[in-house]
Amino acid sequence: MKRSTRGCGCAIAVLVLLLGAGGFGFWKYGLPWLRSRPPKPSGELQVHVLDVGPIEGDSILIVSPTGKSVLIDAGDAGKGKVVLDALKRYKVERLDYFIATHPHPDHIGGADEVLNGIKVANVIDNGVDLSTPAPESAAPKGKGKAKAAATPQPAKKSKIKTVTTFYDEYAAALRQSGAQYIKAEPGKKYDLGGGAILTVLGPTEPFFTKDQMKSGGNDTNANSIVLRLDYGDFSMLFMGDAESQTEERLLGKKDLDLTAKVVKIAHHGSKYATSENLMKRVQPEAAIISDGGWNRYGHPAQSVLDRLKAANAKVWRTDLQGEVTITTKGKGDSGKLYEIKTAKETKEDLWVGREAMKDDSSRSGFIAYGDFGPPPKVKPPRESAKKK
Numbered sequence: 001m002k003r004s005t006r007g008c009g010c011a012i013a014v015l016v017l018l019l020g021a022g023g024f025g026f027w028k029y030g031l032p033w034l035r036s037r038p039p040k041p042s043g044e045l046q047v048h049v050l051d052v053g054p055i056e057g058d059s060i061l062i063v064s065p066t067g068k069s070v071l072i073d074a075g076d077a078g079k080g081k082v083v084l085d086a087l088k089r090y091k092v093e094r095l096d097y098f099i100a101t102h103p104h105p106d107h108i109g110g111a112d113e114v115l116n117g118i119k120v121a122n123v124i125d126n127g128v129d130l131s132t133p134a135p136e137s138a139a140p141k142g143k144g145k146a147k148a149a150a151t152p153q154p155a156k157k158s159k160i161k162t163v164t165t166f167y168d169e170y171a172a173a174l175r176q177s178g179a180q181y182i183k184a185e186p187g188k189k190y191d192l193g194g195g196a197i198l199t200v201l202g203p204t205e206p207f208f209t210k211d212q213m214k215s216g217g218n219d220t221n222a223n224s225i226v227l228r229l230d231y232g233d234f235s236m237l238f239m240g241d242a243e244s245q246t247e248e249r250l251l252g253k254k255d256l257d258l259t260a261k262v263v264k265i266a267h268h269g270s271k272y273a274t275s276e277n278l279m280k281r282v283q284p285e286a287a288i289i290s291d292g293g294w295n296r297y298g299h300p301a302q303s304v305l306d307r308l309k310a311a312n313a314k315v316w317r318t319d320l321q322g323e324v325t326i327t328t329k330g331k332g333d334s335g336k337l338y339e340i341k342t343a344k345e346t347k348e349d350l351w352v353g354r355e356a357m358k359d360d361s362s363r364s365g366f367i368a369y370g371d372f373g374p375p376p377k378v379k380p381p382r383e384s385a386k387k388k
């Protein structure tokens, strides 16, 4: 009896030791391994490509399965309210991230209103500073460019907003917002919860400079933040206003996973992006074009639509269909992997592009809407629709 009790005690001690060792092993090796694994998709991920027309702009809201929210761009100046209304509609009370892809007015014009109108935890941009240079004390006559001296700026001209004044407003709102500032870093991943991961793909340094741009290209666009969103089997690319050179740089990284189910097409469907080579690598099923019915730049270009058709992608356009919403549960076992809905139905042909009011191939800077003439008073008939 005594012996058996002692034997039992030994067995318990061994068991306790084994359990202890097992527990330690799990804590030391098992837990880190579990944590390193991508979380399984849970719940619904939403991507809302907002309608910030009728001129042009980008603003895209991502709501993760756990409710984390990301706003990519804030539309043009005066569109902040449209964006804030959309946030309200989707019950977003606080933005975890606001990402400014590049400092052009049609992307950051509404940012000050958004930053003033809702709590934003983090602001990510590409670090390009387009703020207005400090004014030089009255330029002495005879110095500087003769052309500038011969054509003094009329006083009322100072009221016209420029790319730099829009940037100043964004930067001031960012400072006042108390949001944490983060410079975009390629390769950096943001865990949006529930298994959704947002990855920064670009811009990579050295940044493109103005003199490196091909005709019609724009360095600020070329240095846009490019993002990738993954959730289970779903994936989406956000190309900002990337130029073909941005695409070439991405394509040059052979190990970079660029395949995606859905792509937010670069630069509102500009002919200077969405190359055939990029589409071959991405193999998108769905292409979303954020553009405006009144744009005069010829967005989307017929050539881009043709390239998308050749790549077997379906097309959605905010100029004709309003807000475009993509929802996914990250897996397609019970049917479709993702669903795309639009705010409006259209009878117009999604595969017919628009034509530019002017040939901009010799321009390389930011082309303001006004550079193409005054805005129309009524919605103009679609130029390209009249052509075959």
Ligand SMILES: [Zn+2]
Residues within 6 Å of the ligand: 057, 058, 104, 106, 107, 241, 267, 268
């Ligand atoms: Zn743009």
